[in-house]
Amino acid sequence: MKPFYFAVIATLLCISCEQEKPQEPSKIEFTGISENIKPGDDFFMHVNKIWYDTIQIADDQVGVGSYSFLNIPQKQLLQNILEEVSITEHPKGSIEQKVGDFYASGMDTAQINKRGYTPVVPVLKKIDDIKDVADIMHFVTTEIQNGNNSFISLRVSADTKNSSINILHASQAGLGLPDRDYYFKNDSSSLGIQQAYKKYIATLLELTDEENAQAMAEKVYELEKQLAESHKTRIERRNIQANYNKFSVSDMTANEPNIGWAKMFSTLALDVDSVNVRQPAYYQKLNEMLSSVSVQDWKAYLKAHTLDNAADYLSSPFEMAVFEYNKVLYGQSKQKPRAQLMVQQVDRKLGFALGQLYVKRYFDEAAKKRVLDLVNNLQKAFENRISELDWMSDSTKLKAKEKLYAITKKIGYPDVWREYDVTIEKDKFYENVVALHKNDYEYRVKDLNKAPDKDRWGTTPSTVTAYYNPSLNEIVFPAGILQFPYFDMEADDAVNYGGIGMVIGHELTHAFDDNGAQYDKDGNLKNWWTKDDLEKFKAKTQQLIDRYSTFTVLDSVHVKGALTIGENTADNGGISIAYDAFKMTEQGQDTVKINGYTPDQRFFLSIARIWRVKTRDAFLHNYVNTNPHSPAIWRVNGPLMNFSPFYEAFEVKPGEKNYKPMEERIKIW
Incomplete structure (x- = not known):
């Protein structure tokens, strides 16, 4: 930049720079400037x-x-669109039909409340049927396709060192709190968030008639805290070179047999011979915990995360449980109108339509x-x-x-x-x-x-x-x-x-x-x-x-x-x-x-x-x-x-x- 040059140009163009020239004023005004603050x-x-x-x-x-x-x-502009298309008949399969009917389905709170947590019962039943680590991994793997993610995080995107090809990446996962550091802080704000999270998990479990919901919530929290110990901090994750760790699937399977990577990819029909494991220490810890933590505790964990993933789509008590937790986490004092919640859901799930x-x-x-x-x-x-x-x-x-x-x-x-x-x-x-x-x-x-x-x-x-x-x-x-x-x-x-x-x-x-x-x-x-x-x-x-x-x-x-x-x-x-x-x-x-x-x-x-x-x-x-x-x-x-x-x-x-x-x-x- 050459400030002196621009100053000369400005002087040449404005012979009388101390006064305003007649000019069509911009419609953009700056009002409310505080003269008390320099x-x-x-x-x-x-x-x-x-x-x-x-x-x-x-x-x-x-x-x-x-x-x-x-x-x-x-969101109000989007709501205007959705309210219009949701009350009008459109050809089946059209953009208007999909976004309109999805919005309408989420606005039908009478039907949603009538069903309670019935929609998620088949998934919870699968968790009840788990007998061993192999069953745990089969459940986690199959649920990835349904958006019910827990402790495995997979993503398809460009190879960081060969951007001409998409590969599979695995990242650390498994936590319920916003960041691994929340599990280890003891200031009053963090302690309040920890307690609110435990209460939230317990509430979700209680709403599905679990008898020992509070004890289960404590187990879930402690399990997550162990996983959090292996997580890289957000600052550490800024080291992108350290996030590139390409391993063959055969080596991953041999080194982490409890996870069973080869079987997972076969179940998901993913044709991969290598994976970029962005945070290897996490998956090493997960592999160890799959055998050191009891199957019963893992079942509590999977139920908690399944319900957390589903809560926004179930009856109003689940929706309120989410809100009560968010009140502590973000300070929001009143639930958003249902229409605004649904605008957000449509934008997230049918956003390009x-x-x-x-x-x-x-x-x-x-x-x-x-x-x-x-x-x-x-x-x-x-x-x-x-x-x-x-x-x-x-x-x-x-x-x-x-x-x-x-x-x-x-x-x-x-x-x-x-x-x-x-x-x-x-x-x-x-x-x-x-x-x-x-x-x-x-x-x-x-x-x-x-x-x-x-x-x-x-x-x-x-x-x-x-x-x-x-x-x-x-x-x-x-x-x-x-x-x-x-x-x-x-x-x-x-x-x-x-x-x-x-x-x-x-x-x-x-x-x-x-x-x-x-x-x-x-x-x-x-x-x-x-x-x-x-x-x-x-x-x-x-x-x-x-x-x-x-x-x-x-x-x-x-x-x-x-x-x-x-x-x-x-x-x-x-x-x-x-x-x-x-x-x-x-x-x-x-x-x-x-x-x-x-x-x-x-x-x-x-x-x-x-x-x-x-x-x-x-x-x-x-x-x-x-x-x-x-x-x-x-x-x-x-x-x-x-x-x-x-x-x-x-x-x-x-x-x-x-x-x-x-x-x-x-x-x-």
């Missing part, structure tokens, strides 16, 4: 404090605002082209930043640029829509769910030993999110995020580049964060760096880890710098790249104010607004422990304290809380 002290709250203090989190929600919480009003209806009704096709233009501009800006790096050699820069321009761009919705070859009945909610789980299993395993399907999306079009996939070297921006406050067809460039532009830059930077940088342009886990450049890169990422680890949340709770390093790198890079791309636009090279703010100020105000989020403390506590993203306030303040143009735009001075001298402003990309 931008250099806390820019997030400078922009959002008045909103933050007045907004109320609905009783049935854990947060409100932008990003993932923008999915809340988004529902997505087609959403796109037809709500998506502006012109947005697709406009956003593609932004992506292309940000790629050029990123290329320029790579060229100007003072810490990277020319040979590595060349490889970085090759990877940058090899990135596939997916915007709005898939070119090829997923089809659901499944029969949906209006009066059989539980059976519909099982049928959809089976369909999803078949959909995914059919790609085993084939080249990855590059038309496939990993998220539904209506979801407010975006992602980068390193194995396919692709960035994806669903229709759901191409709306205010991220993007608006009528907004000025400052707003759009500070909104969706920052998100685009964030996802582009993921190709070059601590993990993404280990993949080459073809999506292979392969080093393309010189040794010296890689060491410099690691040193810079360590600076970010150290800086973010000092940020506090909820008084004494700190951001986990090592867990969030990938997202923090992307946030810092995203702002820089988006700003450079913005400076290539006519508005970016001008200084004309709109509604009292310069173009640069509007760019940064837009950034603060796209992360405008308020959450319950319980949710935030869990978020910090389990989520690789920093909390919203640090997604704004963290990167901006490193970015000099922000200092210039708002005249940030020494002595202000987030001021950093030039030598302490961390720059990677």
